[in-house]
Amino acid sequence: MTVSRLDEAKRIEAAIVAAGGHLPEEHRHLLRGARRVDTSESVNVPAEVEQSVPAALEAPTFADYAEQHVANLTGVEEGYRAQYRRDVARHMTPVFGDLPLTAVNRSLVRGWLRGLEAGTHPWLVGRPPLAYRTRKRLATEAGAVMRAALADELIVRDPFVGVRVGKPEHTASRQETIRALTHDEWRRLEAELPAGVYRDLATVAVGTGLRWSELTALECRHVVLDDGRPRVEVRQAWKDTRAGKADRYEIGRPKSDRSVREVTVGAGVAQVLARLVADRPEDAYVFTTPATSGTHAGRQGGAPIRSANYRHRVWAPAVARVFPHGRGVRFHDLRHTHASWLINAGRPLTEVQRRLGHESIQLTSDTYGWLLPSSTDAAVAAIEAAMAAEAEVA
Template sequence: MPIYEYEKNGKTAYYYTFEVKDDKGKRKTIKKRGFKGKKEARYAEALTRTEWLRGSYIDPTKIIYKDYITEWLENKQDINKKTRHVNEGHLRNHIIPELGHLPLQKINIVHLEKFIKTLQDKGLADGTIKKIYNLVQTSFNSSIKKELIIKNPFSLLDKSSKPRSGKPKVDYWTKDETKAFLSGFEHRNKIIFILAIYTGMRQGEIMALRWRDVDFENKMLRIRQILDFDGKIEERVKADAGYRSVTVSDKVLSELKKHRSMIIQEKLIAEEYFDHDLVVCQPNGKPSIKTNFHKFWIRQLNKTGVRKIRFHDLRHTCASLLFSVNVHPKVVQELLGHKSIKVTLDTYSHMMPNMQSDAVKALDEMLK
């Protein structure tokens, strides 16, 4: 069968087309466009004919979006392991339940507007909605290149309908809320919250802290590794600035010593113990599981009755409490492991009214 030419974006492209009969004897046309050369088009035509004869050919008009985006993500090579894991979660929890049942070619602007509204109604963070939106949009851009759809519905969305990433929300507890939470329960893993509030360490840093990195004599913690999303200890941190030493108070040292005594007892009574030298671990010594920890975190919030925030907001709580007693931003930057003082100031400038007031008063006194 001949291969046909047509013009695409000012360049010559090629397509094939041929007729077949389905099981009921009804004629249908199979057509595929977008080939750069005749040889490529001819090879694709032969492959499609073979698929049709074997019964494995899939009509583009019958492709369901769930099947398309799942296969598209599986074949995507330019993302790392963590991003793939996050994207798969977005597919499972948000994209497939709302759009998955629709034929790829039938999804239109109305579906997309409703989808965005549904994500917003779920109370998801602006940044999360933007990432989900970008994932779906990228999958449609790919389907355009493969000529599975004629027009991309994303091109029809008004600017006002598109989600905005916005500035990440910074929430934190007051001094009284923090005290109420810490005094509201006892648990073998309470040390996680003590470290988060008193040091501003990230969850992955706390979960991977080793006893060898706790310097009781000099009252220091050395942060050198993290617990990855899949429960594996990684000899790395989020950024170069994340490699740091953190000074801790006598209160934190006392809690660490108490926690270490408990770990030693668990080792003695365990039938089998996997010693990874971890401060935070399961009773058998294995690393804690992040997904299980989230449920534990919610249970403690419900038990104490303290206002609900994200666990990551304990890091912001640490910064807020430090600024409330006029600790210098440079010290907070080093404690939290920000890559620059600009990140600290951009994130927490609204928490420093007292420091600004003191500075203005000091200048006023100086120039009297």
């Protein structure tokens, strides 16, 4: 069998490899220089594997099947679907997107992962290598495509089984990454924020521990102040569709089932919320820009506050004035501050979990357990008691 077109030669070679054969050495240059060679050259397929080639070529390409897989995913946000498609296009298609599923073998997968780690992957030329977590996500996504192909009986084995992504690089500990403000630091930062909705946004964040996406998606109907138990009801959150358009955010469900919750507030935060929702329609967003014109004006009297705009125009300047030489403070650190104050006040981790909307107590413990003064005090007391007992015996 002879093949003249280069792209067909690639598919034939991949099919031969999948079938256990080898491309003759004299023709391997067709697949190295790829599109620069004379496509009139031919590839001679060894007769002993010729019968295996047609079946391999009938399998869809990885790129085509991956698109089908992503399009048919259920129970996912559109932002996740868009990210999945982007990952396939950037990181998978350049290496094995044009190959039949049957040609994606363990050797190819290992080489792909090594390229992502070393920075030799085509998309990474001129860019730094990918972090371990990103490589892990890509391997999970590509592996899911191949597992679906295995379930559809398009391949006979999953090439991702037993393949390691590599070792994670050193990452900062929780103690290094979490920045919880003291009461004095918060008072100084609060005073530097411009009075009005932008300061109120930060105040409610500290008082509730809500995520940015939850906080800015609150509508007036989600604020309950008239039954003796002031609270906010978290029922929705902004989702980034990653669609590349100007208004790429849309309202969706919170991060997890546990994130759908009610968070009680104190008198000070309740007073701020009462001012924000007074004489406004139930479907108005609680936090909006001061502008009264624009797409959202008819519904809420202003546009939703977006994180990038708030961070650059409001948050970063205030932080720089309060901490000119110190470590920066992110808006998300107000959530950590909320948790830290609860823990320092002796509240149990289960209560912190419920207020923050964590899916599991393990997540809360892993994130904030080191803040528990009782755990370290008890450990020290245990060591002291053991050392004292040893001294008495001696």
